[in-house]
Amino acid sequence: MRDVMTYAGHMRAILVLGLPLIGGHLAQFAIGLTDTVMLGWYGVAELAAVTLASSYFFVLFILGAGFALAVMPMVAAAHASGDSTSVRRITRMGLWLSLVYGVLAMPFMIWAGQILQVLGQSEEVSVLAASYLRLAGWGVFPALLVMVLKSYLAALERTQVVLWITLLAALTNGLMNYALIFGNWGAPELGIVGAAIASVMTQLVSLVAVVAYAVTALPEHRMFQRFWRPDWEMLGRVFRLGFPIGLTTVSEVSLFSASALMMGWLGTIPLAAHGIVVAVASATFMVHLGLSNVATIRAGNAYGLQDRTHMARGAVVVTALSLGFAAVTVAGFLLFPEPVLALFLEADNPHRAEILTIGVGLLATAALFQLVDGAQAIALGMLRGVQDTQVPMLMAALSYWVVGIPTSYLLGFTLGLGGVGVWLGLVVGLACAAVFLMARFWGQAIGRIGQLV
Template structure:
């Protein structure tokens, strides 16, 4: 019989597990934020180009990240069952699939220019963005492997090391950006290309650190011993879970990527304002994402122990924690919009007043979608912990593509609301996902976990 935990114990356990993951996500986010701030200081055109390039890159990265996220619940469940062999097998095949995926999509990053032009982007912005992607794209290989290994460590509740590796990477990124974008400390002034090089350097540092830790601290798993040997059964298991997770991520990130494309149709200044507002909204989303990862791990453990009461109490606790974060974020965005946006724009920039005006309106919309954005990512985390991914994939696709993107276009262009209308579409898509995914978890998925005998 499993010990029944109180809600206070659940809150404490989620915080101990989740806060380092939140910190890790914030540190990872700081890498992109550093690029945005420094490129904003370098020039609005450079910021617009990297905003566009980053949207394109993360569409591909997050789809491939489905394999890393699939490893997390598989390792968590195997750990609860004390199955050391499955821990090794699932992690290793997650790395295999991630590397194979990077090989397949690298041509899209290398030849991104015609894709961006076909998407209706400004020719100069598209040219700069494609140059950035030709360099930054090589970072996809280490980035995806790092995602698998971080998921492996997090599932084993070694979240502190995940935090510190990511913090180290953020520091490396900031220093390299400062040197190569502006030409400081005797380095050449490379602008956008400097940011691209810094991105690759950062991912390689992360990879080296996480591999050293896994090999030295967890030698019993032998992750890289006879690494070249295929394990077709486990590869298929990771693939079967990772593909729908990847498509779910793709659907969501594509919603935001399409919003960036639509803002680009309006002009470079609205696109730059969109990039700033999205970065601020993404910072708070990292908190929800860390809680979602904790939910995945604890749901995976509950699945391994067949402990439904533990699952249900933990799900309620993590949902309440996410709700509290959303309320605090709404207050922050409504009361401090202009000071937050001002961080990203050089005081002497002649386009600063226009950026502030557009960005303030967009941040008000970002405050609106905090509740639904947090709810949908928590629901996804719980569902992934139970390895329920196919139906949530369909729900997410319908929400983001059938509701969100058409609504963004309708309100942004047909109704003439421009940037505000585009973000209203984001709110509607995320709200639809939150309702469907939460309903899926509570009415069906949670019922699949057995109740232990009294």
């Protein structure tokens, strides 16, 4: 990595590493998008329910995914310093922690219906969401294991295989959804339950594929040999880095999940419109997320080599790429809102006009947070690369829970701005996080590699 020191060199390296990761994130996103689109065709109540259920599942999933996200910078640093033994130890204990977390998360999946009603959701939507989560919830086990192994492969810069495995999963999910939701090809018509079954089967296919690749392509790591043997010292290291990452990520996700709950208070139609706009905004965020992963890997390599110049130049380039893409998406959201939203609704949907009207306002608001959402994601990626997670966790919690969520409620309900007010609260929370986290990286990490407080 030391020979890639110019800005042009960093640009090439980031794109070579990052484009497959971006493609992989988009393919992963397509799995959830397929559920949203096909259930949108199936019925408005089902669309609202899967919007709520997906947000609920993702909060639980992403907290446990902190251990997988910790694997990426740790493996990148170990790989850069030539320590293959630590590569194996880190990844194994990431898998261990993910399995333990899955066991702890399952009760929340099984009793999701009661929990959602306590949170103020309608009985109809809660029952449908619960029927989805009782089955889809079991997918948390393979999903977390897949994420750990993808982080391991990405940190070794094997991003092409991550893309191909995710594309296989997206294809599997689409075909199974088409069969099981609508009852095509001789399958039973199961509606939202069919989408849940398809999601679990898709995660299992992904797990089989990624394990097969890890075993055959990287036999030197002996990843699953004597897998049952504990490594308490490394487990503690992965936990200490990963748990704050999980809390940081869930604090951001909970901002969006809280907004879904608030939109549910406004009614089924606003919640359905919210689900569509979240899907659109999430698609563009996959680019920033891929660049954030690249930032983690490249900063992790620089951290392992203690190469300050390499880290600073890479940070400038990856941030510029994120900002440039954000500018393009802002233009798209403002200029072409209705054609984008119409992709999610059938022409004869009786609620189409109402959903489009609400959705256009929400999409215009979503355009406001494109720049800051990308900036906070890149900053978090760089900070994880230098294994700085505890202070960013506190910054994220402050930004999203203390600033963002109360602002959404204040604007949406107290001041009566409705859905647009809820989304403006998202903008405020994300902007706050972007400022704090960028200041943390440029003020601390660059000048004090290996000595972060």
